[in-house]
Every structure is written in structure tokens, then in C-alpha cells.
Amino acid sequence: MSGLDGAGKIEWAKTWMPVLGAVREQLVEEGAVRGRRVAVILPIEPKTAYLAAMLAEAGAEVAVAFQGSMVHDDVAAALAARGVEVFARRGSTPEEELRSFAEVLSRRPEVVIDDRADVIRLAHTTHREALADLIGASEETTSGVLALRAMEADGTLEVPCIAANDARCKYLFDNRYGSGQSTVAAVMDATNLLVAGKRFVVVGYGWVGKGIARRARGLGAEVIVCEVDPFAALEAHHDGFAVMTAEAACSVADIVMTATGTRASLPPAAIERLRDGALLANAGAVDDEFSVAALRDRALEAHRVREHVEEFVLDPDRSVFVVGDGVVVNLSAGEGHPVEIMDLTFSVQALAARHLLRHGAELEPRVHLLPHEIDEGIAFRKLEALGLAIDALSEEQLRFRSSWEPFA
Amino acid sequence: MSRAPERSRIADPSLADAGEQRIAWVARNSPVLDLLARRRLADGALRGKRVAVVVHLEAKTAYLATLLAETGAEVVCAGSNPATTQDAVCAALVRRGVEVHAVRGASPDEFEADLLAVADTAPEIVIDDGAELTIRILEHRPELVARLRGVSEETTTGVARLRALEAAGRLTFPAIAANDAWSKHLYDNRYGTGQSTLQAIMRLTNLAVAGRRFCVIGYGWVGKGLARYAEGLGGSVTVVEVDPVPALEAHLDGHRVAPLYEALPDADVVVTATGSVDALPAHALPQLKDGCLLANAGHDDREIDTGALGPGDGVRPGVTRHHLTDGRRVYLLAGGRLVNIAGGDGHPIEIMDLSFSVQALAAHLIACGGLAPGVQRLPAELDREIARTKLATLGIELGL
Numbered sequence: 001m002s003g004l005d006g007a008g009k010i011e012w013a014k015t016w017m018p019v020l021g022a023v024r025e026q027l028v029e030e031g032a033v034r035g036r037r038v039a040v041i042l043p044i045e046p047k048t049a050y051l052a053a054m055l056a057e058a059g060a061e062v063a064v065a066f067q068g069s070m071v072h073d074d075v076a077a078a079l080a081a082r083g084v085e086v087f088a089r090r091g092s093t094p095e096e097e098l099r100s101f102a103e104v105l106s107r108r109p110e111v112v113i114d115d116r117a118d119v120i121r122l123a124h125t126t127h128r129e130a131l132a133d134l135i136g137a138s139e140e141t142t143s144g145v146l147a148l149r150a151m152e153a154d155g156t157l158e159v160p161c162i163a164a165n166d167a168r169c170k171y172l173f174d175n176r177y178g179s180g181q182s183t184v185a186a187v188m189d190a191t192n193l194l195v196a197g198k199r200f201v202v203v204g205y206g207w208v209g210k211g212i213a214r215r216a217r218g219l220g221a222e223v224i225v226c227e228v229d230p231f232a233a234l235e236a237h238h239d240g241f242a243v244m245t246a247e248a249a250c251s252v253a254d255i256v257m258t259a260t261g262t263r264a265s266l267p268p269a270a271i272e273r274l275r276d277g278a279l280l281a282n283a284g285a286v287d288d289e290f291s292v293a294a295l296r297d298r299a300l301e302a303h304r305v306r307e308h309v310e311e312f313v314l315d316p317d318r319s320v321f322v323v324g325d326g327v328v329v330n331l332s333a334g335e336g337h338p339v340e341i342m343d344l345t346f347s348v349q350a351l352a353a354r355h356l357l358r359h360g361a362e363l364e365p366r367v368h369l370l371p372h373e374i375d376e377g378i379a380f381r382k383l384e385a386l387g388l389a390i391d392a393l394s395e396e397q398l399r400f401r402s403s404w405e406p407f408a
Numbered sequence: 409m410s411r412a413p414e415r416s417r418i419a420d421p422s423l424a425d426a427g428e429q430r431i432a433w434v435a436r437n438s439p440v441l442d443l444l445a446r447r448r449l450a451d452g453a454l455r456g457k458r459v460a461v462v463v464h465l466e467a468k469t470a471y472l473a474t475l476l477a478e479t480g481a482e483v484v485c486a487g488s489n490p491a492t493t494q495d496a497v498c499a500a501l502v503r504r505g506v507e508v509h510a511v512r513g514a515s516p517d518e519f520e521a522d523l524l525a526v527a528d529t530a531p532e533i534v535i536d537d538g539a540e541l542t543i544r545i546l547e548h549r550p551e552l553v554a555r556l557r558g559v560s561e562e563t564t565t566g567v568a569r570l571r572a573l574e575a576a577g578r579l580t581f582p583a584i585a586a587n588d589a590w591s592k593h594l595y596d597n598r599y600g601t602g603q604s605t606l607q608a609i610m611r612l613t614n615l616a617v618a619g620r621r622f623c624v625i626g627y628g629w630v631g632k633g634l635a636r637y638a639e640g641l642g643g644s645v646t647v648v649e650v651d652p653v654p655a656l657e658a659h660l661d662g663h664r665v666a667p668l669y670e671a672l673p674d675a676d677v678v679v680t681a682t683g684s685v686d687a688l689p690a691h692a693l694p695q696l697k698d699g700c701l702l703a704n705a706g707h708d709d710r711e712i713d714t715g716a717l718g719p720g721d722g723v724r725p726g727v728t729r730h731h732l733t734d735g736r737r738v739y740l741l742a743g744g745r746l747v748n749i750a751g752g753d754g755h756p757i758e759i760m761d762l763s764f765s766v767q768a769l770a771a772h773l774i775a776c777g778g779l780a781p782g783v784q785r786l787p788a789e790l791d792r793e794i795a796r797t798k799l800a801t802l803g804i805e806l807g808l
Contacts, residue, residue, distance in 0.1 A: 005725065009614075012724050015699075016615060046614070177618045181641060185610045188603065192467075193437060194756035196599045197802075218640025219603060277436075305433050338616035386619070 006078030009046035009335075010053065017050060017343035018385040019378060023350045027058035032354045034059030037133070039109035041101070041119045042140060043070035043331045044088050047342035049079045051113075051349060056084050063107045065100040066115070068092030070331040098122075105130040111353045111360070112137040113164075116285050117144035124156060135360035136160040138352035140345075141285040142175065142206065143261040148367045160363035162352040164345075167370040169378040171207050174345040178337035179330065180211025183257060183283040184219065186334035190308040190323045191279065196220030201253040203246060204260035205232040208283055212257055213241055224249045246270040255279045257329075258289035266290040271298075274320050279309075281323040283330065292326035308333035347378045416508045417522060419495035427500030430467035431474065438468075438761040439801040440794060441475055445768035453775040455480030460531035462523065462541040463562055464492040464749050465510045468760040470501050472535075472767060477506055481533075481771075486526045488537035489709070490514035491742070492749035524548060533774050534559040535586075535767050538707050539566035539573075546578060558582040558774035560767055564597065564628065564683045565707035570783050582779035584770040586763070589786040591794040593629050596763040600755035602633025604748035605679065605705045606641060612726040612741050612751045613701065618642030623675035625668070626682035627654040630705055634679055635663055646671045669695050677701045679747075680711035690716030698736040703747040714744040726751045765794045 014021065027033050038060045042048040048064075056062045064079065065087040073090050080086045085107070087100035101119050105127045112134065114120050120137045123130040136159045139145050145165050151157040164170055188195060200221035202213045213223045213236070225236035226246045233243050246266055250256060251273040258265045261284050271290070274280075282289045296302055299312040305321065313319045324332035336342075351374050356363075369375075383390060393401070435442075459476050463469045465487040477483045485501060487493035487510040498508045507529070509522035523541055527549045534556065536542050542559045545552055558581050561567050567585045574583075587593055610617065622638040624631050625648045635645045635658070647658035648668050659665050668688075672678065672695035680687035683706050690713045696702075704711045720728030720740060728740045742750035754760075769790050773779065785791075799806065 008722070008724055012614070012727070015723075177616060177642065181610065181617060185607060188607050188756075189611055189752070192433070192753040192757050194599065194758045195603060215641060218642070219637060220599065220640070304429075305436075306429065309433075334611075335614045338610070338618075339614050340616045340619075 006046070006049070006072065006074035006076070007081070009075060010049045010078055010082075013046040013050045013339050013342075016339040017047070017346070019343050019347045019381045020050065020054065020350065022381055023347050024054040024058060027055070027350065027354065031059065032357060035061070036111070036357055037061045037063075037107055037109045038353055039104045039107065039112045039119065040064045041066060041104070041112060041114045043115070043336060044076050044079065044086070045070070045072050045331065045336045046075055047336065047339055047346065049075045051346040052079060052084045053082045055350065055353070056082065061107070063104045063109065064088065065097070065104045067097050069325060069327045072335070102127060108133040110135045111356045113140070113349050113353060114138065114144060115140045117147040120159075120161065121147065121151075124151065124158060131158055134159050136162065136356040136363065138162040138164045138349055138356065140349070141165055141261070142171070142208075143285045145367065146261070152367050157367070158365050160356065160360055160365055161367050162356065162370055163367050164348045164352050164370060167348045167352075167375045167378075169344045169375050169382075170348045173341050174337060175207035176211035176214075178211070178341035178345070179208040179259070179283055180215040182330035182334055182337050183212055183281065184215045186330045187255065187257070187279065187281050187323050190306065190329075190333040191321075193279075198222070198254040199224060199252050201226060201249040201256045202241075203249075203256065203258040203265050203289075204284065205229075205236045206259065206261065208259040208261075210235075210239075212259055212283055213239070217241075221255070224253070247273050250274050250278070253278050255281070257281050257283050259283040260289055261286060263288045264291065268294065268298075271295065271320075274314075274318075276318040278320045279323055280320055280326075281329040282326050283328060285328060287327050290326060292322055295320070295322065344378060344382060347381070348375070351378070413502045413505050413507050416498075416502045417511065417525070418498040418502055418508050419511045421499050421502060423496035424499040424503040427467070427470070427494070427496035427498065428503070430494075430497055431470050431500055434467045434471040434757050437757040438471060438764075440761045440765045440797050441471065441768065443801065444794060444797040445765045446475060446479070449475070449479035449768060449772055452480060453772055456482065457533055457775050458482045458484070458529060458531045459533045459535065459771060460526050460529065460541055461485045461535045462488050462526060463535060463537040464488055464746075464754060465498055465508070466492065466494045466749065466754050467497050468754065468757060468764065470497045472764040473501060473506055474504055475768060476771065477504070483507070484509070484526050484529045484531065486510050486522045486541070487519075488540050489745060489749070490519045491709075491745040492754070527552060530555045532557045533771050535562070535771060536560070536566060537562040539569040542566075542583070543569065543573075546573070553580060556581045557777065558584065558779060560584040560586045560770035560774065562763070562767065563587055563707045564593070564630075567783065568683065574783050579783065580781050582774060582781055583783045584773065584786055585783055586766045586770050586786065589766045589791045589794075591762045591791050591798075592766045596755060596759050597629035598633035598636075600633070600759035600763070601630045601681070601705055601748060602637040604752055604755050605634055605703070606637045608747045608752035609677065609679075609701065609703055609741060612724065612747070613739075615701075616642075620644075620676040621646065621674055623648060623671045623678045624663075625678065625680045625687045625711075626706065627658045628681065628683065630681040630683070632657075632661070634681055634705060635661065638677075643677075646675065668692055672696055675700060677703065679703050679705050681705040682711060683707060685710040686713060687711040689713050693717065693732060693738075696732065696736065696738050698738075700738045701741060702738055702744070703741040704744050705747060707746065709743075709745050712740070712744040714740065762794060762798060765797075766791070769794070
């Protein structure tokens with residue numbers, strides 16, 4: 001496929017990523033990544049492409065790979081033309097994907113920018129030879145960080161990992177506003193249907209779920225939240241949303257969107273309650289938040305009704321429609337998060353990679369947060385790019401905040 | 409059945425399968441057309457009547473045209489704007505036996521010829537958009553006016569044009585202002601254009617709405633929808649108006665209201681929705697800030713003075729970059745054409761189910777005859793019946 005469109009899309013992304021542009025200048029100037037080997041395991045779309053390209057332009061040897069359902073071929077082609085090694089194509093098989101990850105690991109990366117901890121897990125299991133050169137990794141998603149913490153807990157994690165997802169400049173914006181806007185937009189684009197007046201069920205009220213609920217309400221939907229965590233459920237209630245069990249919610253739902261970061265978020269009994277015409281989409285990083293394979297087994301027949309919409313006939317008079325193949329819908333049926341949001345996320349990632357390359361040897365093999373001052377520095381740069389000024393704490397306020405004595 | 413499909417002028421008949429899939433999805437989500445319009449038109453009033461449908465030629469319009477053809481009308485279609493025609497849908501329509509004259513991206517001359525080809529079929533009933541066909545029949549085919557039993561008009565712009573014709577004493581036939589039906593403008597212009605315009609801006613740019621300052625020019629039904637959804641997606645809104653009544657509405661809806669020259673300098677996105685021309689005129693362009701996005705949500709391509717922007721470079725599909733004199737750059741979406749259809753799939757299907765039910769009942773009313781010449785509304789009882797049917801399909805009951 002032609003890289004021309006892809007090149008244009010990467011340039012467009014660059015236009016709206018001023019903070020990452022400043023990080024690029026910094027990396028070029030100080031040479032922090034020059035000659036270093038970096039693997040980027042992220043959906044291949046224009047923003048990630050710019051991250052990979054700018055690391056390469058700052059002198060790093062960059063290899064990228066990802067699961068085929070989230071690869072935009074025009075962007076992949078343009079990225080290859082910019083000197084990045086690309087191991088990915090739309091529609092690749094799981095076997096091909098494993099091979100591409102192995103290829104990336106065979107380049108002996110010093111830092112892996114990972115997604116869902118897929119490649120870090122491979123390096124700790126079937127491709128342990130890669131650990132010899134691996135200084136550390138930085139993880140993009142909530143679900144990936146969960147896996148890394150599990151590895152840390154059972155003592156199998158052998159390299160320091162930065163939970164890029166847990167940086168405030170990441171989850172507060174990317175997970176909430178980024179996923180919120182782009183997943184709802186992807187469903188609208190894929191279906192050409194209205195949101196106003198729809199009963200919109202959000203399964204999971206983490207940062208992603210909060211963003212979806214807010215945007216769906218902003219577009220006129222009646223939002224219902226399903227949770228397993230009592231705190232999150234209470235938050236949803238106080239945000240003014242209905243809270244129900246998945247089964248009860250599905251029995252009235254027009255649209256169901258999962259955002260739990262875990263598999264099997266919609267039990268079969270809930271699927272059975274869905275009404276004719278209900279739409280199902282997944283906004284989470286895990287591909288089987290609800291099981292398309294189980295739906296396919298259960299269905300009398302299945303067929304594609306629009307480019308990104310598949311109909312599953314459950315009963316002769318009842319069909320449900322899966323948008324984006326059950327894979328994270330903003331990438332499978334859209335271009336991913338809005339560019340400006342990824343400006344923040346990828347500044348976190350680029351600076352996390354820089355931090356690992358400079359200080360990785362001093363870090364314990366645990367899950368680390370991005371140092372606070374780096375996180376805060378990104379927020380300040382973004383505010384500056386937006387032309388927004390804020391106040392600073394006064395001497396008196398600083399004194400108050402650092403003292404404990406009761407005040408007279 | 410319909411007029412000679414073999415006389416059609418379309419881009420590529422081989423695209424019919426893709427168009428067929430799109431029309432089938434519309435059919436599935438258009439319960440009011442199916443339950444109400446199809447039932448009412450089954451009386452045969454449209455049988456053998458020549459009906460011209462000149463509305464943005466995408467899947468929803470195609471479904472309306474098909475429904476009219478299936479109830480016996482001889483249907484011929486053209487697009488109301490060459491930038492919004494979907495060639496695959498045209499191909500499917502022709503395969504369904506409807507005569508179509510429309511090609512995406514047609515030149516002004518070709519577009520003119522397509523509309524005149526439709527005029528030359530001597531339609532008895534016209535379902536029009538922007539009064540594009542009605543005006544051409546009056547101007548270029550005056551001998552066919554006597555054959556016209558009536559027109560039904562889709563847009564605010566078109567209704568204004570028809571009223572101007574009426575005032576000039578040239579409207580010798582009934583013209584139903586479909587746009588003015590409650591079941592149309594309360595939903596289509598507001599929720600339909602509101603959602604789909606924001607959606608197109610997001611899709612064309614992949615940019616965030618949250619934190620963006622929108623300048624909405626025109627606070628009619630369309631402007632109200634735009635402002636509401638921009639805010640719902642996290643943007644902030646400044647409204648520009650010339651009419652004090654909607655300006656006051658905008659103020660009480662919580663939006664900043666300002667004159668154009670004050671609103672533009674800090675706008676990140678400017679959306680025009682006046683239904684007129686020159687909503688963003690050449691002399692205001694120097695007020696735009698660097699990096700501003702420009703989009704039009706109104707019927708006429710001339711809401712934004714794109715000529716004054718000068719030539720642009722394509723930076724993404726549907727996005728061109730234009731340089732203002734002092735080095736500032738602005739980004740024009742969909743060439744200044746109706747952004748939700750030129751840069752997307754148009755209004756949500758459920759909304760057009762309502763709008764086109766109005767159109768189908770209007771066509772039926774015209775076919776039944778007995779209407780006085782002049783601009784008129786769809787009778788309130790029919791209008792209410794559309795809303796009642798929609799509520800019934802939603803399982804919503806009224807009263808105690």
C-alpha cells in the first residue's frame with residue numbers, strides 16, 4: 001500500500017504534538033538515545049508512528065511491531081520509509097504476530113515501549129536471551145501494568161519497568177478523554193447511528209469508562225454503568241449515572257461498551273438478555289473483554305453488514321451487532337485517540353525510555369512510576385503550548401503545607 | 409416501476425454490492441419509514457407518478473427513493489451537491505431500477521447537466537434540497553412547470569428560497585416546507601447535524617474536541633445542535649448571531665455571545681451554520697488564529713469564502729492547509745462543503761428516518777392533490793403521527 005497518505009498523516013500528527021516535538025529537540029540535542037536500540041510495541045497509526053520516527057531521528061535504532069487488527073498499512077509503509085524497522089501488517093495471523101515480536105526481540109532492544117506487556121512477557125518466558133541486553137521497559141496500558149505487578153509479586157520480573165500508564169499525564173487524559181472521545185466516535189462512524197436517546201451501557205468505570213460515560217452523555221445518551229468495585233460504582237452513582245448489574249443493564253441496552261481491562265466482562269447470561277439490534281463494542285485493551293468467538297459459536301449465523309459491523313443472529317428475531325470485531329474499537333474501526341492526547345502519552349513514553357537508558361542500571365527490577373518531576377514537566381510544557389498560565393504556591397502556602405503544628 | 413435506469417449517468421455500476429450493503433443497514437434502522445410511510449403509500453396514490461428526488465445521494469436518500477419506487481412511483485434521482493454523492497449507493501439504486509444522474513466530484517457543468525436531465529423527465533413531484541431542482545425547472549424549463557403537482561423541500565435554505573419565489577409571485581404550485589415540520593427540524597437540523605458535524609470534524613482531523621474553543625456562526629436549529637454537542641464533548645462555545653432573539657437564546661443556553669471580529673481571534677474551530685452565504689467573509693479571515701480549523705455545516709458551499717482563502721495544500725484526506733498573508737495557517741475541512749456529508753456519512757440513520765417520513769408523507773399528500781399553491785406546512789396531524797410512530801418503535805408510551 002502507498003505510504004503517501006501515511007506520510008501525510010504522520011506529518012499532521014506532528015503538527016499537533018508540540019510537547020513531543022520539544023522532547024525530540026531535547027533528545028537530538030543531548031544525544032540520549034543516539035545509537036541505542038529501542039523497540040516500540042504499539043498500534044501502528046500516525047501518532048505512534050511519529051513517536052517511533054522521532055526516536056529514530058534522534059539517533060535510536062527503532063523496531064516496531066503490533067497485532068494486525070490495529071495496524072494502518074499506509075502508516076506502516078511511511079514509517080518504514082523513515083528508517084524504522086516495521087514488522088506488522090493489517091490482517092496478520094497470531095502466528096505472524098508472535099514471529100514479529102520475536103524479530104523485534106532478536107534486535108536485542110535495550111528498552112521496550114510495550115503495550116499490554118506482550119513483549120516483556122515473551123522476554124521473560126520463551127525469549128529469555130533478550131533479557132541480557134534489556135535495560136528496562138515502559139508499559140502503556142492499565143492491563144499491562146497489572147500483568148507487570150503480578151510478575152513483580154511472584155518474583156519473576158527481572159528488569160525495571162516504568163508504568164507509563166500510571167503517569168498522571170497519561171491516564172488522566174489518554175484513558176479518559178482520549179478513549180472517551182475516540183471510542184464513541186468510532187461507534188458513530190462505523191454505524192452511522194444516533195447516540196442521542198440511546199441507552200448506553202458502560203461496563204467498567206475506571207478512567208476509560210469514566211471518559212466514555214461522560215462523552216456518551218454529552219452526545220445525549222442515557223448512560224448505565226456496570227461495576228464490580230463498590231467505590232467505582234458509587235462514583236458512577238454520584239456522577240449521576242444509573243448503576244446496574246450487567247444482566248439488568250443488557251436487558252435494556254441499545255449500546256454496550258466494555259472498558260474493564262479484563263477478559264470475560266460480559267457473562268453469557270448478560271449476552272442472552274440483549275435485545276434485538278443491540279450494538280456491542282470493546283473499548284478496553286484486552287481483545288476478549290467479551291468473547292466474539294463465543295458469540296460466533298452461539299449464533300445461528302453471522303455476517304458483515306458494514307465495513308466494521310458484524311451481525312450475529314442469536315435467535316430468528318434477535319440479532320446483536322459487534323462493532324470493530326471486539327478489538328479495541330477506536331483502533332480497529334478508527335484512527336485511535338485524538339492527536340493532542342497522544343502528545344502527552346508519548347511524551348511520557350519518550351521520557352520514560354530516556355530515563356531507563358540513563359538510569360535503568362540503578363533501578364530495581366520492579367514496577368516504577370515515572371519520576372514526578374518528569375510527569376509534571378510534561379504538564380507544564382503542554383500548558384505552555386496551549387498558552388495557558390497558572391499560579392504558583394506562595395511562600396505562606398508552601399510553609400502551611402509542610403508544617404504540622406496546630407494553628408492558633 | 410421506475411423510469412429507465414439505463415439512461416442513468418453514474419460513476420461505476422460495479423460498485424452496486426457495496427451500496428446495497430449500505431442501503432440494507434439503513435433499511436434495518438428506519439422503522440418509521442417502514443411502519444408508517446410504507447403503509448400510507450400502499451394506497452397506490454403514487455402509482456405511475458413521476459417523482460424526482462434531488463437530495464444528497466447517500467444510503468438514506470437511496471432508501472427513500474427505493475420506498476417511493478416500490479409503492480409505484482417512477483423515481484429519478486440526482487444529488488443536491490456533487491461533493492456528497494456516494495457512487496456505490498448510486499450504483500445500487502440503478503440496479504434496483506431507479507434512474508440516477510449523479511457522480512461524486514462532478515464539475516459544476518456536469519452537475520448542472522445532471523439536474524437538467526432530471527428536470528427533463530418532467531417530474532410531477534419533486535423532493536428537493538435547497539430548492540436546487542425547483543429553481544432550475546422555473547429558470548430553465550418553464551414549459552414543464554405546468555406538469556409540476558408540487559414540491560417538498562428538505563432544508564431551511566430551500567424553504568427560504570421558495571418563500572422568496574412565492575413573494576415574487578412565481579410559485580404557481582404547492583410547496584410543502586418539509587423542513588418546517590416538527591418531525592424534521594427539531595431532530596434533523598439539531599441532533600442530526602449536531603452529532604454528524606462534530607463526528608466529521610473528529611474523523612477528518614483525529615483531533616480532540618475537549619478543551620477546544622468553538623466559534624459557531626448562526627444559532628438556528630443547526631447551530632444549537634453544534635453548540636450542544638461541542639460542549640458535550642468538552643469544547644467551549646462562542647456563538648455569533650445577527651438576530652437578537654437567537655443571540656439571547658445562546659446567552660441563556662450558557663454560551664458566550666460575541667461579534668464575529670471578537671469571536672474569531674481565540675477560536676480553535678469555526679463552524680458556519682447560517683443557511684446563508686458569506687457567514688465567514690473574506691474580510692474576517694485576518695482575524696483567524698494560526699492553526700484554526702474551518703468547517704461548514706450549512707447547505708451552501710459559500711458560507712465560508714473559500715475563494716478568499718486561496719489555494720490550499722492537501723494535508724490529510726478532506727483537510728487542506730491555507731496560508732494567510734502573515735504566515736498564519738488555517739485548515740479547511742471538506743473544501744468548505746457541508747462537512748457532515750462531504751466528510752462523512754451524513755446524518756444518523758434514525759434521524760433521517762423521521763425526516764424522510766415527512767418527505768414520503770408530503771409526496772403522498774401532493775400526489776393526492778387538492779393543495780393550494782404556495783409554501784405550506786405538513787398538516788400537524790401527519791407530523792404528530794410520525795412522532796407517535798417513532799415513540800411506539802422505542803416502546804415509549806405517553807399519558808397516564
